[in-house]
Amino acid sequence: MNTDSVAFAILNHNNPAAYLIHAETYEWMMDMLDDHELRKTVESRRADLSEAVEGKNL
Numbered sequence: 001m002n003t004d005s006v007a008f009a010i011l012n013h014n015n016p017a018a019y020l021i022h023a024e025t026y027e028w029m030m031d032m033l034d035d036h037e038l039r040k041t042v043e044s045r046r047a048d049l050s051e052a053v054e055g056k057n058l
Contacts, residue, residue: 005025010018021029
């Protein structure tokens with residue numbers, strides 16, 4: 001078992017109080033969340049073409 005990819009739970013009265021993950025795993029998760037938010041923004045802007053301009057008018 002590679003401990004670099006394992007999450008550890010900190011329990012308080014047998015309930016999870018925190019999860020510890022490796023820094024690279026956290027960075028990967030944040031990158032995935034950023035990509036997801038960017039994808040949502042792009043999709044919403046592509047759906048609303050009312051403000052679209054032609055490239056030659058920029």
